Amino acid sequence: MRLIKENLTLSSLSLSCSHDSRFHPRPLPRSVALALPRARLTMAGLGASITEADLDHPNIEEYLTAESIKEAPKRLHLRDLIDISPTLKEAAGAIVDDSFTRCFKSNFPEPWNWNIYLFPSWCLGVVIRYGILFPLRVVILALGWIVFFAAFLPVHFLLAGHNKWKRKVERKLVEMMCGVFVASWTGVVKYHGPRPSMRPQQVFVANHTSMIDFIILEQMTPFAVIMQKHPGWVGFIQKTILESLGCIWFNRTEAKDREVVARKLREHTQGADNNPLLIFPEGTCVNNQYTVMFKKGAFELGCAVCPIAIKYNKIFVDAFWNSKKQSFTMHLVRLMTSWAVVCDVWYLEPQYLRRGETPIEFAERVRDMIAARAGLKKVPWDGYLKYFRPSPKLTEKKQQIFAESVLERLDK
Amino acid sequence: MGNASSMLTQYDIEEVQEHCNYLCESSAVSQQEIVALYERFCQLDRSANGFISADEFLSIPEFSLNPLSQRLLKMVDGLNFTDFVAFLSAFSPKASIQHKIESIFRVHDIDGKGRVTLKDLLEVLRDLTGSFMSEEQRKVLCTPCSFNFFCHF
Numbered sequence: 310m311r312l313i314k315e316n317l318t319l320s321s322l323s324l325s326c327s328h329d330s331r332f333h334p335r336p337l338p339r340s341v342a343l344a345l346p347r348a349r350l351t352m353a354g355l356g357a358s359i360t361e362a363d364l365d366h367p368n369i370e371e372y373l374t375a376e377s378i379k380e381a382p383k384r385l386h387l388r389d390l391i392d393i394s395p396t397l398k399e400a401a402g403a404i405v406d407d408s409f410t411r412c413f414k415s416n417f418p419e420p421w422n423w424n425i426y427l428f429p430s431w432c433l434g435v436v437i438r439y440g441i442l443f444p445l446r447v448v449i450l451a452l453g454w455i456v457f458f459a460a461f462l463p464v465h466f467l468l469a470g471h472n473k474w475k476r477k478v479e480r481k482l483v484e485m486m487c488g489v490f491v492a493s494w495t496g497v498v499k500y501h502g503p504r505p506s507m508r509p510q511q512v513f514v515a516n517h518t519s520m521i522d523f524i525i526l527e528q529m530t531p532f533a534v535i536m537q538k539h540p541g542w543v544g545f546i547q548k549t550i551l552e553s554l555g556c557i558w559f560n561r562t563e564a565k566d567r568e569v570v571a572r573k574l575r576e577h578t579q580g581a582d583n584n585p586l587l588i589f590p591e592g593t594c595v596n597n598q599y600t601v602m603f604k605k606g607a608f609e610l611g612c613a614v615c616p617i618a619i620k621y622n623k624i625f626v627d628a629f630w631n632s633k634k635q636s637f638t639m640h641l642v643r644l645m646t647s648w649a650v651v652c653d654v655w656y657l658e659p660q661y662l663r664r665g666e667t668p669i670e671f672a673e674r675v676r677d678m679i680a681a682r683a684g685l686k687k688v689p690w691d692g693y694l695k696y697f698r699p700s701p702k703l704t705e706k707k708q709q710i711f712a713e714s715v716l717e718r719l720d721k
Numbered sequence: 722m723g724n725a726s727s728m729l730t731q732y733d734i735e736e737v738q739e740h741c742n743y744l745c746e747s748s749a750v751s752q753q754e755i756v757a758l759y760e761r762f763c764q765l766d767r768s769a770n771g772f773i774s775a776d777e778f779l780s781i782p783e784f785s786l787n788p789l790s791q792r793l794l795k796m797v798d799g800l801n802f803t804d805f806v807a808f809l810s811a812f813s814p815k816a817s818i819q820h821k822i823e824s825i826f827r828v829h830d831i832d833g834k835g836r837v838t839l840k841d842l843l844e845v846l847r848d849l850t851g852s853f854m855s856e857e858q859r860k861v862l863c864t865p866c867s868f869n870f871f872c873h874f
Contacts, residue, residue, distance in 0.1 A: 390842070390846060390862060391825070391829075391842070392825070393789065393825060393828065393829075393845060393849065394821075394825065396787060396789050396849065397789065397793075397812075397824070397825070397828065398812065399783070399787055400784055400787045400789060400790065400793050401809060401812045402783075403781050403783035403787065404761075404765075404778070404781065404784060404797070404809065405758070405761060405809060405812075406761065407781050407782070407783045407784070408783075409781065409782050409783065410764065410765075410780075410781060414764065633767075690782055694782045698779060698782075698785055699782045699785050699786050703786045704785075704786050704787070704788055704790075704851070705851055705852070705853075707786065707787075707788055708788050708849060708850050708851035708852075708853055709851070709853045711788075711849050711850055711853075712849075712851070712853035713853065715850070715854070715862070716858065719858070719861075719862065
């Protein structure tokens, strides 16, 4: 929504104002001179120019600097205190549209069945998808699970210890199972770039849209992933199968968890025999049109970072998993009742921390690469703001800017 | 979109528009804007109650960061759609000056007593400056502002 700036002069106001006789004008101290006849209350800030482009390319530096403070005249005028319109404008702008909520919006495709001849074909499509494809896919999935468990359980329990052969078989089985999953949604996945190699001292990072990202990548390479512990059948699979791959668990809600996880990550990358580590630095599922800020944990391990960009084609289904709206089971059902899941995976060039670069800068650089490759827009928000409130330090920074600008003119 | 009926009828739109016109004595919100705002309202009202709770407002990080967010929350908490549009209509370029000033006045006069006192100015300044200005400095700034500018509404 576009709103335009406006100005007004005080003279038009005074006609509609009635003075309250209780308040008598007092002599003004020299330090705060109010040029009463010439004072203008500018409403400049009250209208705003909020363009789509601004919201899609916000820069946190822009946001936190003195945008809300106008060019300071030498003296402090009353309007600078009473005119809170810049701050109000920002608040109203945030209510009307904000770049953070956009990242998690499921965009439903335009319905195309609104015509007298399109509607029957859509109905036919529904019948085929729900009546024929879905049961077929469920059967394939069930068979896949049976074969998997029939092979996995004996190997897992009978071959005790860290047998190299055992691990190889388990990896192959998991790859096969992921392949079955992808087949159950008729996944059309195109891989670009060199296949990840099993080398020590490397981590893989990718943008995150849904838990199926892991399945799609796992189909090609036996990654060890770090993920949030889930309840239900997903948790059960995590505990039994994925542990054998060397996966690491974390808990968002535990504060001390971070150090423990950082240590586990480091240990994993040192081990030569471990599966390559896959990390989703966004920390949460985003709707595949935007990327939120990457957490620096993956970038301060002192090893090569290989970016992977994943882009889903929404042509048949939107693969974004809105974990607040749907359980993973419902998400899978939705995928299985669509025609296909189409996506592209790009394996990008391994990156190293440059001299003089901080891990945060490194993370931003890799995010730039992934966003450019997958055609995603960058947003300066931390994904965890989905679950937690922003730190009060950011508000304090704005307060500091305002206070300093007022105080510096007070002394003049 | 929540489970609440996300279909606005023409009657609903006209009702909301009339309400806003009555409040600000000019047609500040167009029908298209009302439809767009309704989509946003449904997006924010996740629990589909028909109003947006304070918690749902605070889930917008940009709003949470705003120094005046707590004051504004008192004004916008629990607003239904009509009041939501009325609140935002003050920010439209077509809104009258009177309406805009009323809006600023209401933010200062948060307890709705019809007057802005020195205490209100101090509180707003406190929200805007936080711990970066001492109480004495704020008093020095506010005290000379005798209320020639703020009027009874």
